[in-house]
Amino acid sequence: MTTSVIGTAPAIEAIGLGKTFGGRGRVKREALAEITFSVERGRTLAIVGESGAGKTTLVRCIAGLETPTSGETLIHGAPHACRAGRVSPVQMVFQNPSDALDSMRSVGSSIAEPLRGRSRAARRARVTELLSLVGINPARAKDRPRSFSGGQLQRIVIARALAPEPSVLLCDEPTSALDVSVQAQIINLLLKLQKEHGFAAVVVTHDLAVAKVLADDVLVLRHGKSLFYGPVDDLLDVNLTHDPYVTGLVSASRDAELGLGTDEEELALG
Numbered sequence: 131m132t133t134s135v136i137g138t139a140p141a142i143e144a145i146g147l148g149k150t151f152g153g154r155g156r157v158k159r160e161a162l163a164e165i166t167f168s169v170e171r172g173r174t175l176a177i178v179g180e181s182g183a184g185k186t187t188l189v190r191c192i193a194g195l196e197t198p199t200s201g202e203t204l205i206h207g208a209p210h211a212c213r214a215g216r217v218s219p220v221q222m223v224f225q226n227p228s229d230a231l232d233s234m235r236s237v238g239s240s241i242a243e244p245l246r247g248r249s250r251a252a253r254r255a256r257v258t259e260l261l262s263l264v265g266i267n268p269a270r271a272k273d274r275p276r277s278f279s280g281g282q283l284q285r286i287v288i289a290r291a292l293a294p295e296p297s298v299l300l301c302d303e304p305t306s307a308l309d310v311s312v313q314a315q316i317i318n319l320l321l322k323l324q325k326e327h328g329f330a331a332v333v334v335t336h337d338l339a340v341a342k343v344l345a346d347d348v349l350v351l352r353h354g355k356s357l358f359y360g361p362v363d364d365l366l367d368v369n370l371t372h373d374p375y376v377t378g379l380v381s382a383s384r385d386a387e388l389g390l391g392t393d394e395e396e397l398a399l400g
């Protein structure tokens with residue numbers, strides 16, 4: 131792969147991606163079919179869909195944790211695979227921050243884990259920088275996860291994901307395990323970090339309000355198929371969305387906003 135191709139290719143591409151689980155005596159389950167999209171540097175794609183739609187499978191295929199049955203995913207124009215001992219340009223933030231951190235290690239040591247190979251002083255300096263970046267007092271680097279709240283833990287998980295300076299950040303329901311009051315803070319943190327660091331992001335969410343604030347483009351999945359892929363503004367334009375499921379999703383989200391008073395301005399206030 132030449133540098134010029136890496137330089138011009140989208141940060142993330144999925145081309146005719148399909149994934150079927152089972153077979154060989156077990157029931158076959160088509161989790162994804164013919165999924166195509168791309169995400170440029172500094173842009174965000176939200177993947178929206180109900181439970182079982184294939185969102186996590188899609189993110190795992192992009193991360194190289196799952197092998198597609200058909201089609202491919204590319205990172206900066208090249209196939210991507212997780213390799214032991216190599217820091218990946220693709221980092222992930224999961225739904226439940228307490229599961230993502232080792233309860234027996236200090237948070238500083240967890241954040242420093244992807245920085246193996248750097249000197250002790252360089253790792254310490256980077257941990258201090260990362261904790262400050264996500265709004266956690268760096269003096270708490272020596273504390274264990276149990277002494278932090280859920281929102282603080284998600285900030286720490288985000289700091290660890292950013293440690294190796296990834297060009298792609300994949301977030302699987304990054305706010306859904308958190309209190310509503312904390313969700314907006316994490317969303318605003320992700321927005322700020324993306325502005326500063328320019329990574330391409332994919333954010334899985336079942337909440338269209340989150341997609342509206344965070345994403346440039348949206349992919350709506352149902353039963354593993356793409357029902358809508360395009361700019362978030364087009365999704366919200368009743369004249370451009372013709373699929374009844376997608377239209378229903380958008381109007382349900384509008385009703386929820388009216389009922390709960392949750393809108394993008396409120397989220398952006400943090």
Ligand SMILES: Nc1ncnc2c1ncn2[C@@H]1O[C@H](COP(=O)(O)OP(=O)(O)OP(=O)(O)O)[C@@H](O)[C@H]1O
Nearest residue numbers: 151152159161179180181182183184185186187188
């Ligand atoms: N390892 C696996 N083996 C067999 N089937 C799987 C596996 N992983 C996912 N599936 C199936 O693939 C489909 C998509 O699952 P996936 O977890 O990607 O959906 P999702 O949209 O992320 O759902 P949720 O919002 O509930 O997490 C489901 O029918 C699921 O049962």
